[in-house]
Amino acid sequence: MDKHLSLTLLLMLLLCPKSNTESQTSCPYRCQCFTPLQVLCAEERMTSLPKNMCRQVKELIVMTSAVAYLLPHTLEESPQLTELVFLNNALRSIHAQAFENLTQLQELEISGNPWLENLFMGTFSQQRNLTKLLLNFNRFKTVLPGMFDSLKQMETLQMKGNIISHLPMFLFLNLHNLRVLDLSQNKLEEVKRETFFGLTSLEILKVNNNLISNLTCDTFHTISQLTELHLEGNKISELTDGIFSVLTQLNVLNLRGNLLTTFSQEVFGFNVSNLRELNLKGNRLTELSSLSRLTSLTDLVLSSNQLSSLPEDIFRNVTLLENLDLSENQLSLLPELIFYNLSGIISIHLHKNNLRRLEPKLFNDQWLTQQIYLSDNQLETLPPGLFDPFIVDYTVRLHGNPWRCDCHMWYLHDWVLRNNDIIQRQDSVLCNSPGFLRQHVVASVDKDQLVCRVSADEMPDLRSCSIQAFDDTMIVKCKVDKCSPMTVKVQFQEDDGSITEHVLKTEHSECSNGTRIEGPVH
Template identity: 40%
Template sequence: MTRAFGISVFLLLQLCYHVDCCPKGCQCFTPSKVFCSEDVLKDMPQNLSSEVQELVIMTTSIKSIHLESFPLNSSLTKLMLLNNLLNGVSEMAFNRLLELKELEISGNHNFKVLGTGTFKRVGNLTKLLLNYNQLKTLDDSIFASLQKLEILQLKGNAIDHLPRLLFRHLRWLRSLDFSENKILTLDKDIFNSLLMLETLRMNHNLISVLHPDTFINMPHLRELGLQGNRIEDLHLNLLSGLEHLNKLHLRGNLITKIAPGTFPPNLKELNLEDNRLVELSTGVFQHMSFLTDLVLAKNRLSTIPEDVFRNLTSLQHLSLSANHLLALPAAAFTGLSNLISIHLDKNNISSVEADLFDDQEIMEKLYLSDNDLQGLPEGLFIPLISLRTVRLQGNPWKCDCHMRDFHDWLTDANLLMSDVEKIYCAKPKPLKGRGLVFLSREDLVCAESAVNNYPVSTGDKRHRTKSCSLHEMNGKVSIRCTVPRCPAVKLEVQFSDEDGRRLTFADEQKWSDSTQCNNATIILNF
């Protein structure tokens, strides 16, 4: 009886908690986790249990947070205020949240000001996220009490300046993100206290100049994001102290040149896409044997030195898309045996060397689309035994006899993704617009060149000649053959019309004396 009574009381208490005791407009999944998301909710939930440790307030009409918003003796360790209508937070609002470790106030488009003492009593915070608000300024002592902070984000605000002493107390900070603001400059001492910082993101600001000592005191930095700024020059010593830097993102700046020795040797990922690089010096990537990803797309490169990538023995992914490249040195990729993908699309490349990819046996993806290629050398794809994806469309292919090797490879290759049906002929005129893979090998013929697979039938089957040539002049096509005996010669011509139908025309000529067929002419009318 006692046991049954105890179980009944326990179930009653649970029912009370989940139905009657949970604040209005909220859901209480467990006694310690509460989620509130009702647009009619205009004030912080009342009667919040002191047992609640995680509270999420999302898409409500709450406009302000103050001291009375939270109960005395609160056990909150995590508080998230997302996409509300907040326009103000009292400097005393969090004074009762002494156990708070994670705080996020994000997506509040009317939230513009943070008081100096807002975080004074939450010294146990390890994570503070203030993303996508409209904060414009920060007092240099606003984070003074957050000496345990490890993660700080203020993405997507309207901050244009960072006070020089803003981070001086954040000695345990590991990740800092001020992306998508309006920051114009960085004081050379701004990061000096961040000895433990591992990730720094300042993407999509308005930074144009970086002092050589900006990152001098950051020995543990592994990732640096500076993409989407207005940086024109990288000082030779700017990154020299970042011995553990693995990822460097410089996409979308205005960089025109890079001196050899600029990049630290332990880099694994380097993104220089969408800058204004006109040339690469021979030693710009020297001593970077750990680099696995290099992106140079959307620059203004017309040539590259033959040995510019020579030391990148760990390189797996290389992108040179959307430059002005006309050709590639034969040894451009020599020694890069770990390459998995090469992007060479959207350039002006008109030819490639047959041995260009000789060292790329494990390469899986090759992009050569949207160039000026008319043909490819015989044997180009032989080393690429692992190739699974190839992009070749958007080139003015000349579908003649020189394309037979490529045609054979293309129809036999085991490609998973290639868009081979989009490889269209630009020349000759009868094949213009036709898909290469839909042509037969016999369709690929050359004018003014010896043809070895056009036999001429004679009256004696024991005699077959292979010395025929095809000629074209002023739109007139002729075939010239030398035959050892010609009491009878039969000429047969096959071609495809505009609808793809194969047509055959034939004629036979006989002579009573074989000497009469010297320089004989057979005319086919069709």
């Protein structure tokens, strides 16, 4: 049962004002009448459908009742119904003639019945005007051949959340107006070519969370008008080249939560100009080749895979891309030109990878980007100018990285101070090193503390310097070769580990042959 629909109905029941005396006399017992056209019956003790219902009523909703059987001619007094909904009831059996008189019915739902295991042939034989049939979250194991033959006007058919293991041949043969087919959360093991024979007008196919193990080019041969194909939550481990080549109108392809280890644009052949959304989240991808033929792609989800590297030309020609999610992979480095010419991209999700550094020109073409997520990587610093190309308001995530707060942090430190309002979770952007700044918030660190230790090879020649000590005073004298600015920092460390720092700078107008630095010794 659709949880949102159920909640909406319950809220309607709780918030709807009580009927006045006149309306109570015309409204069926144990039911609520919102309008003269709508009746809701939600009573756990109700074991049979209401009698003597007004002939004005067009919509009847029965939910959370104890109704277990729909008998022949149960609804014969309400042939005017156009919508009939059974949600979360105790239905065990529906007679083949239960809906015989409901010839005006346009929408029918029978969902959320844990003891309803089958439907009889002919149950929908008189519903020639039916456009929507929902049979979700029951216990259907099979669907009889010819069950839907009379439903030539049907546009939406849902049978998700059952335990259907196979579908008979030609089941959808007469459904020439079908637009939405949802077979999610069943036990389908294989979809054969004949299953979808005749669905030439099908636009949306959802086969989510089943156990489809084998797909071939013939599977989609007769449903070439698909605009959305949902195969998420299956056990698909391989896609053969050209498998989607007949789906020339495809806009959305969802392969989330399968077992794919590789993915190639060759699965589309050369007919991929309309594909806008591709979702490969939660597979086992370790390799991804070029997607350059997907020139209409706007949304690409590759998160929660095992990608450790990507080719530089993978997004070449995919210039309409707006949303890219590469999070939760094992990427350690991105080629500098991987996002080249993707000037319309809005969001780039790179969080939860193993990125150790970023190339300076990585985002050079991303002027309109609004979201950059770099959190939870292994970044210690960022190259100067990395964020400079962005010209619109945007948000950044930087937390969860082992930032090294030394002289290489100057660009990022200045940028953080200037842009603190766009950094999400700024208080979690912490220094990991050096030791005396560990766990300090980057924005709270003084720039003068961002220093680098000098290695032996980089140590200047100190032979011209001398040190003299008198009581609590130390004098350092160094001769310089020419007039030049110089900065000297002296740090005193207390017993408790705290640091006191003094900074001395020479001015151009005061240059001399020697620079003297004095300070008390503690």
